[in-house]
Amino acid sequence: MEKSQITENADGTMRSLSNRNVQMIAIGGTIGTGLFLGSGTTISKTGPSILLVYLVLGIFFFLMMRAIGEMLYSDPSQHTFVAFITRYLGPTVGHFTGWTYWLGLSFCAMAEITAISTYIQFWFPNIPSWIIQLVFLGTLASVNLIAAKVFGEAEFWFALIKIIAILALIATGAFMMISHSTTPLGHASIQNIFHNFALFPHGSLGFISAFPMVFFAFQGIEFVSITIGEAETPHRIIKKAVNETLLKILIFYFGALIVIMGIIPWTHLTAASSPFVQVFKLAGFPAAAAIINFVVLTSASSSLNSFIFSAGRHLYQLAQENPENSWMHQHVAKISKNGVPAAAIILSALFLLITPLMSLTSATASVFTIVAGSSNDMYIIVYALAMMAHRKYRESTDFLPDGFKMPWYSITSPLTIAFFAIIFITLFFIPQDIIGAVGAIAWTVVFGGITYLHQRSVVTANAEQ
Template identity: 75%
Template sequence: MKSKIQENQDGTMRALSNRHVQMIAIGGTIGTGLFLGSGSTISKTGPSVMLIYLVLGLFFFFMMRGIGEMFYSDPSQHTFVSFISRYLGPTVGHFTGWTYWIGLVFVCMAELSATATYVKFWFPSIPAWLIEVIFLGILASVNLIAARLFGEAEFWFAMIKIVAILALIFTGIFMMFRHSVTPLGHATIGNLFSNFQLFPHGGINFIAAFPMVFFAFMGIEFVSITIGEAKNPQTVIKKAVNETLIRILIFYIGALTVIMGIIPWSSITPNSSPFVQVLKLAGLPAAAAVINFVVLTSAASSLNSCIFSAGRHFYQLATEVPEDSWMRKTFAKISRNGVPAAAIIFSASLVLITPLISITNGLASVFTIVTGISSDMYIIVYTLAMLAHRKYRQSADFLPNGFLMPAYKIMSPLTIAFFVVIFATLFFVPEDIIGAVGAIIWTAVFGGATYLHQRKLVPNTDQ
């Protein structure tokens, strides 16, 4: 007998089961950065890239523990930005909410653009804009019908990625165990240590790999946004967050070990998927088509999660404006299906700019710059989330027997400092400098405007 779905006070439904949330957590951990981008990071750093993934994975784990601790104390919230508003004040919360939502819209646009690229691998004659409109329409509809349908779609999207990675790992272990002969030599774990250097292409390339890996992990926090609509949220958030580091070790470190065990790291082509290279060496002629299918589902998964998250964040923004405002009356509503339909439709409609960019190629370079800026803003948002967590620890809401961040006194300031360092490393990567400067300008201009607006609304506020 199926358990009755619990309804929240705002009308949303706790329809996401434990299996949905756990697979969403895995899907958020694994992105196209592993399937396509890992070749570039390996070529820059060699086996040292695993150290970078491990260090970043550790700090992302502590960030998720901080966010998880706040959600554990109040699982009724739909986004972690609501905690930033609560503990850092409405001005910072308003700035963060709009910044994160705009960033999500651009991530949606980037993923939608990627789906068209992957589909055109098989159907080069179909216009990119048509593919984008179809994918956006399908996934927006999935999000509008019910949270459970979104969860089911994410479950199967994540399953495809997991099967692909496990297939690669088991194939690699088999080849290394047999010392299989390839055109590049023997498959053996010894390839990782052959001519090993910590900085094979210099310290600058090693530092430049940090933001690349950071962006591969970006979106890992999406799982927290499902807690407001999950059954047994306190149990689910503990399991989803605690397994973050294990998933990174298995899927990232495991896959990279196998890749460099089969292909000597100095022979990996930076602009080609290392998954394709390995599967071709294993004798799979359709390797490119298989991995193209996997990255297509990965991009569709990211787009699906982006639409879900963007809708919830815009709904949250609408609930924080004055009650008589047009935005609140229009978007702070939950449909009969238990989803913030108006906020989802509005967010998805902005993503329709992507097909226009596909038609008018002149906007592509502007799109690339703005996407870079919005991605860099995530570092600032994550830092603010950690600062909110510190304020939570000092508040009356703090649960001393709750889901506590381990080694809080040491790891909380270290995680914040680490995010600051990651932002600084952007200036070591020429293609990231424009985005980093843009993120600073955005913070100064939009942050200042938000502050002035909030002062106007509440003249006596100290925030």
Template identity: 70%
Template sequence: MQEKITKNADGTIRSLSNRHVQMIAIGGTIGTGLFLGSGSTISKTGPSVMLVYLVLGCFFFLMMRAIGEMFYADPSQHTFVSFISKYLGPTAGYFTGWSYWLGLLFASMAELTAIATYFAFWFPNIPSWIVEVAFLVVLAAINLIAAKLFGEAEFWFAMIKIVAIVALIVTGIIMVFSHTSTPLGHASISNITNHFTLFPHGSFNFISAFPMVFFAFQGIEFVSITLGESKNPHKVVKKAVNETLWRIMIFYIGALAVIMAVIPWTSITPDKSPFVQVFTLAGLPAAAAIINFVVLTSAASSLNSIIFSAGRHFYQLATEGRKEGFMNRHFGKVSKNGIPSAAILISAALIFITPIMSVSNSVSSVFTIVAGSSSDMYIIVYLLTMVAHRKYRASNDFLSDGFKMPGYAITSPLTILFFFVIFASLFFIPGDVVGAIGAIIWSIVFCGLVYLKERNSKAYA
């Protein structure tokens, strides 16, 4: 049976246990934005931010069910992008693979920059580039040794985030039930309901919160990339995907509810971490240092996951190319320890560009524009994934008794429509317009170049 496989045909090893994958799934659900950026979304929308998280959480859960259904039918694939190649054709897969991989690289650069910033909290005199190089070397080494070591590192990174959120929720509940008095009033559920309105700062701020929360959830699909190297893929995929929604309910909506119960939402400002504020009000003087440690490990976890994911995606791109081609010969290989080492090394090497970004403001500005465009590309990738799922449903690969997406006839088109709406909303938010236009330009130029290449190759065939 497939669950008994310990080694894939390409040499990669199924060494990730259920414990690893489940914690990776939880860690992927919880982003750094919850600890630092939640103050911004609360200040914009008040208690109705919980509705935003719930709506987006439901659609991300449906997307994960679509991805999970395809992986359940074929757990040998290394990335969900491979299903786009399989069901929408090599051109769509090629476009998606390169777009997603480049998006991962820009995300990794942002995370590495964040790591240096958080590290400076304790050691401000150490140059940022030294911190960035040190973290990148260590995390790349973890990825190169064994998938199991990567899984173990992610297990403990995720555990730190979980402990911090559970501590916040427990602390907040105790303060609410004991009606703890703070400089801002009393901790109480009424802090959430007082002066409640769906659009406290206008409908525009409410609508603009959707893309903000969307990007907070971005990367939630990462757990699916571990399935190709997990020991029991059929068992693991069901648990990892099915628990996505309740994780969002507990870790995001639960944490936000507790924060607004302790701190009146009208007193929450975007420039301060609500986590630090709650722990400070609870009498924890080291709150800022503790949360800084949590976000440092969270950023390290994200970078660790990105290196793993980027390596697998580049490997996938290499193996889908011509067997005698440069990519396949140099990056479509697996090392003796079952790792696509060359693909990981080239991905990690390109991340070393990060220290150069601090040289001048112009470089940083260009990076911000390109990173925004690549981030917006994820919406297009998600859309193509959902379309690929529909093609899977119409193919001979469809398992009628498999891990099926619930209410497919309604939920599939609704999810696709929702992602279209999210992308369209970017054009009404000043800060996102450039990124959205950049994503469209990238799509048109890339697809045009691929089309010309294919046409020329046919002409000379």
């Protein structure tokens, strides 16, 4: 699209993202290293019943996206769904959610930067981690500073590589199962999925622990909502992206998991190695490890690209919500000539410089693990607040009776909120997640209290003027 044809928003951002950009951003943001590297762990915990876990999580994420999509359809000018939390639950909750979500994005981005350096060192073990991290952070931050369209195109190709890898796995696996190929583990067949089937092969706790793992695998699907403010035809794209993206993701996940378990009996799968590498090696591709390493490298780069994009928009939103005479509002709530929140992107990228600094010492590794775990768990609270904001939207004058409505709202809305609460409770039954869950509660109490006192002082100061 020519620049002259691109619509400019009132705040100076450009509506330059096409439907294919938005679709790929949503798919790319959700299908990550969790599938390529972590699926062996989830399958080993639950066996074939992992498909049921993905289905249940998929349904509730779809309902959440329909709630967010309904609010965006009523006002597609917003750059982030957190804006609706501010509007319908108040500035205190919105401020708390915005900073919480921004920090969560930042810690996720730090994890991806760390992963990128590991993947590069697969080929170049002598290059220091901090150099790799600086190069990738600088490159992808620059991509985000150029224009939203450039970010969208980069994300399109990143996501396409992942999708090609998954389709190649599905095609290879389907051929092996149809031809009943013989492997060192037996015959490739769909029957392997049902052989020795048990709903709870490692007990009910193993099954329950798979839910948070798959929950975090779906984390990032809301990125589609962050692109709507810069999408070419927002109303059409909202409907198409929300309705189709989750279906495509479920197809990719289901297809990959069925093929993996059809070729490798699920009792042989462990967390030790990537199921993708195992399948391609059994199919006779000795370079499988290098190929999948390239795929997960692009996957981590894709996630980092999306995290920088999203973090920049959220920091921009937070700056806008600050008083006009504040430093944040005057210096960060700015849109560059390229139509991007450049100051917010740069500040977000500078915060991520903590990662290469941490790579110089191992002393902060355990602290980072705890903080990152807590921020991941905070996503559950953020999603629940988005659902509560949607309920307030339904009661407001903004509600569009003929809009893009959440299906069976009176039943599905409270069910979705209850489900997120259950997911959070399950964290306390999983030893490795307890610290993160407690950290998330502590963050909510402490930072929530600080936010409340800050907002109260702002209101008092405005009243005295």
